[in-house]
Amino acid sequence: MSDIEKLRAELKALGAEYAKIxxxxxxxxxxxxxELNAKKQQLLSRIAHAEAxxxxxNVAPIDISAPCAINSPLPRLLHGTKHPLMVxxxxxxxxxxxxxxxxxxxxxxxxxxxxxxxxNFPQAHPAxxxxxxxxxxxxxxxxxxxxxMQHRALKKYQHKLTSGGQIAVxxxxxxxxxxxxxxxxxxxxxxxxxxxxxEDANMGQLFxxxxxxxxxxxxxxxxxxTQPGYFPFTEPSAEFLIEKPASLGGKGWLEMGxxxxxxxxxxxxxxIDPQQYHGFAWxxxxxxxxxxxxxxxxxxxxESGKLDFLEEF
Numbered sequence: 050m051s052d053i054e055k056l057r058a059e060l061k062a063l064g065a066e067y068a069k070i071x072x073x074x075x076x077x078x079x080x081x082x083x084e085l086n087a088k089k090q091q092l093l094s095r096i097a098h099a100e101a102x103x104x105x106x107n108v109a110p111i112d113i114s115a116p117c118a119i120n121s122p123l124p125r126l127l128h129g130t131k132h133p134l135m136v137x138x139x140x141x142x143x144x145x146x147x148x149x150x151x152x153x154x155x156x157x158x159x160x161x162x163x164x165x166x167x168x169n170f171p172q173a174h175p176a177x178x179x180x181x182x183x184x185x186x187x188x189x190x191x192x193x194x195x196x197x198m199q200h201r202a203l204k205k206y207q208h209k210l211t212s213g214g215q216i217a218v219x220x221x222x223x224x225x226x227x228x229x230x231x232x233x234x235x236x237x238x239x240x241x242x243x244x245x246x247x248e249d250a251n252m253g254q255l256f257x258x259x260x261x262x263x264x265x266x267x268x269x270x271x272x273x274x275t276q277p278g279y280f281p282f283t284e285p286s287a288e289f290l291i292e293k294p295a296s297l298g299g300k301g302w303l304e305m306g307x308x309x310x311x312x313x314x315x316x317x318x319x320x321i322d323p324q325q326y327h328g329f330a331w332x333x334x335x336x337x338x339x340x341x342x343x344x345x346x347x348x349x350x351x352e353s354g355k356l357d358f359l360e361e362f
Contacts, residue, residue: 155222246328283309306333
């Protein structure tokens with residue numbers, strides 16, 4: 050086993066330690082998370098250094114005095130096309146628009162308030178310590194989820210409630226996670242958030258919207274189911290699953306994201322009375338939608354810049 054492989058094995062083993070955070074007393078989680086982060090950053094630095102050294106060792110020197118072969122064939126040039134993820138993102142946005150949702154694009158750099166405070170994250174929540182959240186040196190946050198736009202959506206469209214209507218917003222955007230990349234996980238990917246608030250919003254409506262969306266996206270009738278989940282900004286919370294589309298054999302279930310009724314504290318933060326209005330929200334990855342649609346085995350292809358892969362679209 051090479052040095053790089055050993056370091057990656059250490060990093061993978063360290064990743065399993067994060068699961069222990071939720072088993073610790075709240076007062077110990079912050080310190081434990083910071084210690085793990087320090088170890089992780091040290092390993093990542095060593096891996097990057099080892100990879101750079103290995104790459105340098107394999108680079109053949111260029112003979113700058115060699116004559117230019119002016120008659121050699123030109124490399125094959127490709128006409129520009131839309132990236133497959135952008136094609137799918139446009140498809141998702143079109144579905145929500147046809148369902149009557151307004152659309153807001155998520156930002157790619159945000160602050161503590163919109164990322165955590167407005168979403169009912171407790172001050173001692175381990176996510177604030179950075180085990181899955183990036184931060185800049187100025188303490189800005191590349192959003193880890195499109196829920197960072199919930200407060201803005203509620204504020205922007207609040208006037209619809211006072212005029213007897215409802216808030217219904219779809220929020221696509223790019224998100225960033227501090228996690229190891231593998232065939233089913235990436236540090237950078239796309240999500241789409243959905244938010245709906247009205248006087249009578251309920252879980253039945255939420256499940257109906259989700260079922261309708263997936264049926265329109267995959268172009269076939271689908272069953273959905275949910276299982277209990279936890280998010281600080283929804284209560285009750287659930288994970289939603291769909292049955293496998295026909296393109297994948299149609300047997301079994303696939304987890305597609307999280308959902309739930311918007312927590313009263315989130316509504317209050319936006320100046321909406323939770324006694325009069327209720328809301329639900331959900332979110333899921335667009336990369337995963339596309340993987341299932343095209344039967345792809347590795348999510349990293351989308352960000353790899355591999356022209357032979359992109360040409361297939």
